[in-house]
Amino acid sequence: MDRPNLPLNALRAFEVSARQGSFTQAAIELRVSQAAVSHQVNGLEELLGVKLFTRTPKGLLLTDEAVALFPVVTESLERIGDVLDRFLDGRYRETLHLGVVTTFAVGWLLPRLDRFNSAHPGIDLRISTNNNRVDIPREGLQMAIRFGAGHWSGIEAVPLMEAPLTPLCAPGLAARIGNPAALAEHVLLRSYRADEWPGWFHAVGLRCPDLRGPVFDSSVAMADLAEAGMGVAILPSAMFADRVASGRLVRLFEAEIVTGRYWLTRVAQKPPSPAMRQFEEWTLKVLKADARAGQTGSPSFPASCQDPMAGFGT
Incomplete structure (x- = not known):
């Protein structure tokens, strides 16, 4: 069975109306007329063959179908918005959320951050420091640089450098x-x-x-x-x-x-994104260059x- 071709404008009108609980408030947020919002929602209801709202004097009430649809549409629109936000000056920018133990951040990464930004202008590196206690998925991170023996359950660890x-x-x-x-x-x-x-x-x-x-x-x-x-x-x-x-x-x-040593870590079950791979390659390359130059020596x-x-x- 073919899926209906859902119009993006109608889904947006539904999401804002459900969140605002009013066609009038949705029209204000979307900067269109109330009639235009109502028309989009009515068209979506006809396309899906279900009622999405019950109109009451106090506002809109979501039907069971709308309750099921709302979080899916909200998440999808947010993800589309996140991707569109990464296009700056005609270039795609990928965000990389990185946790770093404070000692390594201050002692190695931050002094070299301009070099990374120059080499990879398409990556928006977001750094959060920690005291070496980090939970990558729970903290919304993609990678983490931590100190230890390199054995963490469910974590893939790439050795960076010893720290005598x-x-x-x-x-x-x-x-x-x-x-x-x-x-x-x-x-x-x-x-x-x-x-x-x-x-x-x-x-x-x-x-x-x-x-x-x-x-x-x-x-x-x-x-x-x-x-x-x-x-x-x-x-x-x-x-x-x-x-x-x-x-x-x-x-x-x-x-x-x-x-122990410093490690670049990520969740083993999730494939690395292009930004993750590029950050790993850059880090290892600079560490090797530092070692040749004697910058990590005692x-x-x-x-x-x-x-x-x-x-x-x-």
């Missing part, structure tokens, strides 16, 4: 820390990942001191406190290379640990602290 952790602090505090054991005398800023400080102390052959104080869910917040001289933070140094280069933070020791650290075991017996 090492102690960073303000210059004034760094001058008073001559070897790893001296860290026990200072505030050690820590994240919710409890294995970071113990793992680093193990790497330099020491027992981790008792950790006290608040637990942070943001590496950026810890970096801010460390820069203010409030303690020593264990951080991915590559993400704070600008602060180290400017002298606001000092890398204390060569020793570092790897507890920053320098004071000569007096080059040996993490300085001052200790073998």
Whole structure:
């Protein structure tokens, strides 16, 4: 059985009338006469062979058929509108909703965002930052850059880069820390990942001191406190290379640990859109270029602290 050729104007008139509950208000929104709206709706009713509205002194009441049709028409018109909105200056623009853990956003992506926009003017990149806890479908995202081991149920993960952790602090505090054991005398800023400080102390052959104080869910917040001289933070140094280069933070020791890496993730069951594929390709390309240029390498650290075991017996 052939489906009826439904006129778009009639569907629009039905949607606005159902939403407004009045032909008069629908006519005002559509900027046409009330008679024109009524004519479109009557034509749609004849085409479908059903009544869509019951006219009452208080306005329009939706019939059962209209109740079933209304959400479908509304969603369809919104999707058409979304696609039409992507055509700017004769070019099609695709929106990409991306969630990014704040550390990676600040330390890598945002400084390079102009380069992405120049390379892909047809993609409207919408970024929302998070503390590494993200639910792609629930938050209306298409992709997310997160830190971890790369194992998330139902998620396809593409490795981006490792993020070795090492102690960073303000210059004034760094001058008073001559070897790893001296860290026990200072505030050690820590994240919710409890294995970071113990793992680093193990790497330099020491027992981790008792950790006290608040637990942070943001590496950026810890970096801010460390820069203010409030303690020593264990951080991915590559993400704070600008602060180290400017002298606001000092890398204390060569020793570092790897507890995970950054990943570009998406829901495995949904095929990637063209914008998703282009963003992935661009990210991997720029990361490779950065690696060749040495921009993701470890920053320098004071000569007096080059040996993490300085001052200790073998």
